[in-house]
Amino acid sequence: DTTVKQNPRYKLARVGKPVNLICSQTMNHDTMYWYQKKPNQAPKLLLFYYDKILNREADTFEKFQSSRPNNSFCSLYIGSAGLEYSAMYLCASSRDNYAEQFFGPGTRLTVL
Amino acid sequence: GQQVQQSPASLVLQEGENAELQCNFSTSLNSMQWFYQRPEGSLVSLFYNPSGTKQSGRLTSTTVIKERRSSLHISSSQITDSGTYLCAMDASSGSWQLIFGSGTQLTVMP
Numbered sequence: 001d002t003t004v005k006q007n008p009r010y011k012l013a014r015v016g017k018p019v020n021l022i023c024s025q026t027m028n029h030d031t032m033y034w035y036q037k038k039p040n041q042a043p044k045l046l047l048f049y050y051d052k053i054l055n056r057e058a059d060t061f062e063k064f065q066s067s068r069p070n071n072s073f074c075s076l077y078i079g080s081a082g083l084e085y086s087a088m089y090l091c092a093s094s095r096d097n098y099a100e101q102f103f104g105p106g107t108r109l110t111v112l
Numbered sequence: 113g114q115q116v117q118q119s120p121a122s123l124v125l126q127e128g129e130n131a132e133l134q135c136n137f138s139t140s141l142n143s144m145q146w147f148y149q150r151p152e153g154s155l156v157s158l159f160y161n162p163s164g165t166k167q168s169g170r171l172t173s174t175t176v177i178k179e180r181r182s183s184l185h186i187s188s189s190q191i192t193d194s195g196t197y198l199c200a201m202d203a204s205s206g207s208w209q210l211i212f213g214s215g216t217q218l219t220v221m222p
Contacts, residue, residue, distance in 0.1 A: 033209070037153050039153070042198065042212035042213065042214055042215065043155070043198075043200075043210075043212055045209040045210070048209070057209075088152070088153035088154065090153075090154065090155060100143075100145065100157070100160035101145065101157075101210060102157065103147075103154070103155045103156075103157060104154075105154045106152070106153055106154040106155075108152065108153065
């Protein structure tokens, strides 16, 4: 099974409220990634886990948090959603950092 | 400058025509992937192609690492091929992220 699952598929959030997105994979991949995709823009890497080590991009460091309680699951947490967080959030996983990345179907977040 | 140059930005074809999409990379790369972006934004991986040529149905991907380029060929295009195609490189600099091109918007007309 090479699928990456994401929940929920659609999320509506109010400004200032927290948001928690979930990703799972059963491929025993070491690395899991979170990307943000806005219309007419390329996906932007937010952070990734290599095993238990979290790496966050410098420009999104304070905006997003994540946890990986086990190899299969990874969450993306927004403490206080702003309008600018409205986007598609894509989770991906790979065997290691140079291997093919498998993407989930995404979670469309709308912040009102 | 941009590390991944994707061309053309948009392409309009008549059904049955062939399409050739290109990606050029300004830095060394380990591998690259081609994606189809669904209208709602999710990505479908078409090819993981570190080098050489791969074919899947009417789609063919060719990557020449030494020349830092990759192409996606769609033969006998169909209306359902319409959408956005993205290439992404996995840089050899030690970076962990995929670096995406800006995409090609393909429209296939009946």
